[in-house]
Amino acid sequence: MGEVGLYVEGRSVIHNLDPRVKLLWFVFVLAASIVCQFDGSVAVFIFLSLVVGMALAGLPLKRLLLIVGYSIVFFIVTILVWASYYQDVGRYLFTFAGVRVTDVGLLVGTGKFFLIINPIVSMLIFFSTVKPYDLVQVFSRIGLPYKAGFMLLLSLRMLSLAVSELRNIMDVQKARGIEVDSRNPFKRVANLIPVFVPLVIRIMGLAWELSITLMVRGFGYSRERSYAFPLRWGSRDTIAIILIAIFYTGIIAVKLAGFSTYYMIAGV
Amino acid sequence: MGYAVEVRNLWFRYMLSEEWVLRDLSLAVEEGEFIVIMGPSGCGKSTLLYILSGIIPNMIRGEVKGEIKILGRDIRGLKPEEITRSVGFVFQNPDSQLIMPTVLEEVVMGLENLGLDRGEILGRAREILSYVGLDKKSNMPPRSLSAGEKQLLAIASVLAMRPRILILDEPTSMLDHVGTMKVLSLIESLKKNLGITVIVVEHRIEWAVEIADKIAIMDRGTVVAYGEPSKIFSNPELIKKTGVRPPMISEVFYELIDRGVKVNRIPITTKEGIEELRRLLGRSAKPGTLT
Numbered sequence: 265m266g267e268v269g270l271y272v273e274g275r276s277v278i279h280n281l282d283p284r285v286k287l288l289w290f291v292f293v294l295a296a297s298i299v300c301q302f303d304g305s306v307a308v309f310i311f312l313s314l315v316v317g318m319a320l321a322g323l324p325l326k327r328l329l330l331i332v333g334y335s336i337v338f339f340i341v342t343i344l345v346w347a348s349y350y351q352d353v354g355r356y357l358f359t360f361a362g363v364r365v366t367d368v369g370l371l372v373g374t375g376k377f378f379l380i381i382n383p384i385v386s387m388l389i390f391f392s393t394v395k396p397y398d399l400v401q402v403f404s405r406i407g408l409p410y411k412a413g414f415m416l417l418l419s420l421r422m423l424s425l426a427v428s429e430l431r432n433i434m435d436v437q438k439a440r441g442i443e444v445d446s447r448n449p450f451k452r453v454a455n456l457i458p459v460f461v462p463l464v465i466r467i468m469g470l471a472w473e474l475s476i477t478l479m480v481r482g483f484g485y486s487r488e489r490s491y492a493f494p495l496r497w498g499s500r501d502t503i504a505i506i507l508i509a510i511f512y513t514g515i516i517a518v519k520l521a522g523f524s525t526y527y528m529i530a531g532v
Numbered sequence: 533m534g535y536a537v538e539v540r541n542l543w544f545r546y547m548l549s550e551e552w553v554l555r556d557l558s559l560a561v562e563e564g565e566f567i568v569i570m571g572p573s574g575c576g577k578s579t580l581l582y583i584l585s586g587i588i589p590n591m592i593r594g595e596v597k598g599e600i601k602i603l604g605r606d607i608r609g610l611k612p613e614e615i616t617r618s619v620g621f622v623f624q625n626p627d628s629q630l631i632m633p634t635v636l637e638e639v640v641m642g643l644e645n646l647g648l649d650r651g652e653i654l655g656r657a658r659e660i661l662s663y664v665g666l667d668k669k670s671n672m673p674p675r676s677l678s679a680g681e682k683q684l685l686a687i688a689s690v691l692a693m694r695p696r697i698l699i700l701d702e703p704t705s706m707l708d709h710v711g712t713m714k715v716l717s718l719i720e721s722l723k724k725n726l727g728i729t730v731i732v733v734e735h736r737i738e739w740a741v742e743i744a745d746k747i748a749i750m751d752r753g754t755v756v757a758y759g760e761p762s763k764i765f766s767n768p769e770l771i772k773k774t775g776v777r778p779p780m781i782s783e784v785f786y787e788l789i790d791r792g793v794k795v796n797r798i799p800i801t802t803k804e805g806i807e808e809l810r811r812l813l814g815r816s817a818k819p820g821t822l823t
Contacts, residue, residue: 271633396633421631424675428627473628476587480621481642481689485613492640492653 270391278321282501283394283402285508289317292512293386297379299516304374305526306519311378313511314385321393331385339377346373371526396420401495410489422471429466433459534604536697536729537561537584542598544579544588553579555753557598561746563696566723567731568740571750572775577733580750581699583607584731586615603696617646620695624702626682629689635661635677636670638685642693656692664688664718680711684718691722698722700732712736719743737779741765741800749774766798781805788812 278286293310300307318328344361347369354368394402396417403413434444437458444459446452478484537559544554554576561567569577582588589596590612600607603618610618623629632638639657648656661667664684666677674682683703690698700719704712720743722730734740740747741761749757749764751774757764765771768786771778778786784805785798795812799805 397637418631425627470628473623473625474631476591477629477631479587479591479612480585480616482613482616482645485645486647488647489644490647490649490653491644492650492657494650
């Protein structure tokens with residue numbers, strides 16, 4: 265599976281959708297997450313829809329696990345903060361780390377957690393399934409300068425160049441006797457200076473060469489540019505956006521109508 | 533046929549620098565000619581190429597004096613996009629010239645910037661990829677190519693824009709032997725098949741004398757010798773003074789001349805050397821003993 269930046273090569277149903285569908289998907293996820301930010305029991309459905317999206321896209325499970333893994337600390341902190349804020353409101357559930365957790369505190373805490381994590385997962389799906397080439401067009405089609413989309417592409421390119429230069433410089437400095445892998449953390453940080461100084465200088469040189477390359481390839485000379493592989497909106501995209509709209513507006517509507525999964529199950 | 537490049541009394545110094553990098557440099561390149569520029573490091577070769585491709589003064593600032601004409605027009609009256617359409621530029625480092633995620637996208641990028649229609653973009657891209665032998669790798673990421681192939685791709689990306697002048701700044705200096713051979717044979721084929729004007733800085737002298745219509749030797753910011761390779765290397769004094777390494781076969785004949793051997797001409801290629809040696813050995817060399 266080829267990867268460029270976050271993009272993962274694939275032929276899944278999600279990959280084949282027009283990038284604008286995925287961008288609108290993100291907007292719906294964001295809107296629904298904002299509406300459900302005080303009720304994690306509803307916001308969790310948004311998260312589950314994104315997990316289904318990731319599965320349909322055939323994205324490596326590793327990516328989802330990474331997000332979940334890294335967000336556990338964030339999840340615990342969010343719950344503690346909001347549970348302590350709402351510890352005198354609602355029904356007492358349990359005490360955690362000295363904080364009296366109530367149902368209201370837990371719902372708000374999880375809602376706030378999903379408010380952050382859902383758009384992140386949605387963006388992950390976007391960048392993992394939209395070709396870097398198409399990113400430029402997405403920006404153009406939504407009325408932004410194509411140069412803005414290109415900046416994203418260039419930053420991905422610079423990142424890979426920087427990583428390769430970093431490896432080279434580390435190898436050279438190791439050969440000169442600098443212990444970049446020292447066990448002593450202080451020594452290690454100090455020894456990284458001879459790595460990062462040449463790295464920064466080299467990156468500046470590469471950025472300069474890239475900008476000259478863009479110039480000699482005529483980049484930015486006209487406001488409009490043509491595309492060899494233009495985005496095409498098909499019936500599949502229309503169906504997808506209708507389904508997405510129904511699902512997320514449904515969630516928004518039921519939430520605004522006062523529905524809560526937790527209260528329904530708990531019978532409160 | 534007119535001049536592709538005309539430079540007269542060119543002086544240049546970089547911004548905030550007191551020192552002139554180019555000093556009273558003159559050079560005229562006819563359309564369709566193949567020019568190899570040589571000279572020691574720091575003699576101003578790259579600076580000259582930057583000026584001819586419009587990088588100076590559009591991206592690099594400095595003081596320019598003198599006359600510079602590209603295809604008969606003063607370069608200072610041309611917009612950067614007009615220069616881009618006429619002059620293609622390829623650098624030493626293939627990695628920093630490749631931006632897009634796939635080989636095909638790399639080639640189409642410049643054509644998209646020119647605003648061509650889709651059919652023409654794809655037609656030109658496939659044609660040039662086939663020409664450089666990368667058509668079967670069009671969907672691969674450039675990072676998966678060898679260094680030589682990356683440089684071929686960089687050249688292809690520029691050639692797809694159909695410049696009338698192609699400038700290459702030491703295109704093989706970062707390549708291994710195999711990559712170098714691939715790139716040099718592509719550059720040779722440009723002369724034979726496409727007939728575009730090629731100006732290349734290259735230090736492989738044996739290759740240069742075989743392929744170049746003219747060689748320009750630069751030293752301390754100016755062109756000290758310019759002409760057909762056979763004329764340039766027939767002057768051992770000048771060659772020794774500039775520090776440019778002559779073809780090995782010419783060096784042998786410089787030595788013979790120093791030792792008092794009278795030669796008709798100083799050969800620049802192995803083939804010419806064999807002929808001249810045969811003539812010198814004359815009576816003693818039987819046919820077939822020196823081939």
